[in-house]
Amino acid sequence: GEDVEQSLFLSVREGDSSVINCTYTDSSSTYLYWYKQEPGAGLQLLTYIFSNMDMKQDQRLTVLLNKKDKHLSLRIADTQTGDSAIYFCAEKIYGGSQGNLIFGKGTKLSVKP
Amino acid sequence: DAEITQSPRHKITETGRQVTLACHQTWNHNNMFWYRQDLGHGLRLIHYSYGVHDTNKGEVSDGYSVSRSNTEDLPLTLESAASSQTSVYFCASSTGTGAGELFFGEGSRLTVL
Numbered sequence: 001g002e003d004v005e006q007s008l009f010l011s012v013r014e015g016d017s018s019v020i021n022c023t024y025t026d027s028s029s030t031y032l033y034w035y036k037q038e039p040g041a042g043l044q045l046l047t048y049i050f051s052n053m054d055m056k057q058d059q060r061l062t063v064l065l066n067k068k069d070k071h072l073s074l075r076i077a078d079t080q081t082g083d084s085a086i087y088f089c090a091e092k093i094y095g096g097s098q099g100n101l102i103f104g105k106g107t108k109l110s111v112k113p
Numbered sequence: 114d115a116e117i118t119q120s121p122r123h124k125i126t127e128t129g130r131q132v133t134l135a136c137h138q139t140w141n142h143n144n145m146f147w148y149r150q151d152l153g154h155g156l157r158l159i160h161y162s163y164g165v166h167d168t169n170k171g172e173v174s175d176g177y178s179v180s181r182s183n184t185e186d187l188p189l190t191l192e193s194a195a196s197s198q199t200s201v202y203f204c205a206s207s208t209g210t211g212a213g214e215l216f217f218g219e220g221s222r223l224t225v226l
Contacts, residue, residue, distance in 0.1 A: 031212050042203055042217030043156075050212075088156065092213060101215060103148075105155030 004104035006089050011110045018076040020107045022089030025070065029091040032065060033101065034074045037086045046074075046087070076109075084111045115140040119204050119218035127226055132191040134221045136204030142216070144209040145187040147171075147179065149200040150220070156203070162187055163209065194225045 006022040024032065030051050035043040049056045049063045049072075056063045062075040076083055089104040117138040126132050138145065147159040158171030160179040168179050176198060178190045191198055204218040 033212075033214075035215075040220075042205075042219050043215070044217070045214045048212050048214070101213075103156040105153070 004089055004091055004102050006087075006104040006107050008105065009108050009110070011112065012079050014079060014081055014111055014113050016079055018074075018079045018083070018109055018111075020074045020076075020087050020089075020109065022072040022074075022104055023070055024072065024089070024091045024102075026091055026093050026102070027067075027070065029093060031092040032063075032072050033088075033090040033092070034061075034063065034072075035088040035090060035103075037088065037106070039085075043088060079109075079111050081111045081113060084109055117204060117206055117216050117218045119202075119221045121221060122219065123222045125224045125226065126194050128194060128196060130194050132194050132223065134189045134191075134202055134204075134223070136187050136189065136218060137185055138204075138206040138216070139185065140206055140208075140216060141184060142206035142208055143184070144207045144213075145181070146205045146207075146215070147177070147187065147189045148203045148205065149173065149198075150203060151200050159189065159202075160187075191223075194223075196225050199223060199225045 003025045012018045033048040034046040036046045037043045060077045064073045086106040086108050088106045090101040120135045143164045146161040148156045150156050157173045159177050162168050162181040202221045205215040207213045207215045
């Protein structure tokens with residue numbers, strides 16, 4: 001079945017770059033997403049990439065997509081303490097029992113001053 | 114501004130009681146979803162709806178039910194609460210078209226004693 005895998009924890013120093021990695025299994029995915037969850041809050045869409053793109057850049061965020069390896073990454077440049085949160089990778093699938101999106105378990109990013 | 118709200122935000126109940134968590138969105142979205150979030154499991158889909166009178170089971174639907182009588186609301190009912198249903202519950206909605214961004218509520222923390 002469909003699955004999205006990501007590492008559970010990442011710790012970086014303020015000012016460094018953070019790279020959060022994700023692998024997915026469904027080759028028919030059309031969109032891949034990064035959601036951010038701050039403590040005590042719901043998830044918010046950070047960015048997404050269409051499957052026919054290799055890269056998307058949005059200010060400090062860079063998303064890289066390797067369709068051959070089914071690998072998605074999120075790079076946060078100049079990481080700040082306010083970036084501390086849980087980051088979820090997700091893919092969009094159609095039909096099945098999963099509804100709209102399949103989420104990974106989330107990567108908790110800790111930023112040390 | 115359009116929004117999605119959940120209530121109650123926190124609830125403590127006893128095993129065997131019926132509990133209903135409310136979800137109301139003013140985005141006029143057709144698609145609505147209920148997830149539960151647990152440590153080590155990430156987000157798991159409980160039920161979802163693609164429109165009025167449409168409901169579908171997700172990955173972890175046992176012990177839960179939903180009904181969709183209008184566009185704005187998708188209440189989640191736990192028929193007979195169990196300790197295994199202690200969790201944080203998130204409601205989300207989307208248009209279902211294009212990238213289909215999910216908009217999440219703030220979550221409802223349920224404790225079953």
